[in-house]
Amino acid sequence: MIFKIDEIYGEGLDFEVLESKKHFDIDSPECSLTEDVKIQGKLGNTGQEILCNGLLETGLSVTCSRCLGDFSFSVKSKLRVHFLPRVEDANPANEIELNDLDFEQEFYEEGQINLSSPVRDLILLSLPQIRLCKENCAGLCPQCGANLNEKDCGCVKQESCDPRLAVLQQLKDKLK
Ligand SMILES: [Zn+2]
Ligand SMILES: [Zn+2]
Numbered sequence: 001m002i003f004k005i006d007e008i009y010g011e012g013l014d015f016e017v018l019e020s021k022k023h024f025d026i027d028s029p030e031c032s033l034t035e036d037v038k039i040q041g042k043l044g045n046t047g048q049e050i051l052c053n054g055l056l057e058t059g060l061s062v063t064c065s066r067c068l069g070d071f072s073f074s075v076k077s078k079l080r081v082h083f084l085p086r087v088e089d090a091n092p093a094n095e096i097e098l099n100d101l102d103f104e105q106e107f108y109e110e111g112q113i114n115l116s117s118p119v120r121d122l123i124l125l126s127l128p129q130i131r132l133c134k135e136n137c138a139g140l141c142p143q144c145g146a147n148l149n150e151k152d153c154g155c156v157k158q159e160s161c162d163p164r165l166a167v168l169q170q171l172k173d174k175l176k
Helices: 116-125 163-175
Strands: 002-004 013-019 031-033 037-045 050-063 070-085 104-108 112-114
Touching: 037 116, 050 116, 070 116, 104 112, 104 116
Parallel strands: 070 104
Antiparallel strands: 002 112, 013 037, 031 050, 037 050, 050 070
C-alpha cells in the first residue's frame, strides 16, 4: 500500500485499493480477517505533509468474549492519516505535538508513504474491548461450561457471596 509522493499533487490523488487480507497478518484464533481490505480515499500533499482521508471496509471473524463462539464483524471506519517527513537527527524533545487527534500521525521517507501499518492499526482499533456476538449473549455456564445461548443446561445458580445478603439469610433462617 505504497504511494509515491511525487504522484500526489494539485487537487490530490483519488485512489481505490483492494489489498489481500494476507498482507496484514491479522490471523489469530481470536481475530482474523475474512475479507480483503478495501480502501477508497484521497491523498493530499501540502508540500511536506501528506494527508490521507479515506474509508476502510473489511470483515473479521472474532471470538465472543462471553460465549467464546466465533462471529463475523464488519469494519467500516474512517482512515485519517497525517504523514510527516522523517527527520534523521530528530530530537525526541522536538517531537511534533498531536494537535489534530482525528488523524493518526505517521512518518514517511524516501519519497513514499505506506498505508499498511495505519490500516492494520485501524482494523484492530475498530474492535471493541469486549466483543460480543450479540448484545444479550448469555455466555457460558460457570459450572458446566455449556453455551447458554444454545441450551439451558439446568445447573442451579450459585448462591450470592455478598456478605450483606448472607446476614439477611441468617436472619431469615432464625425467623423460621
Ligand atoms: Zn457470545
Ligand atoms: Zn450448566
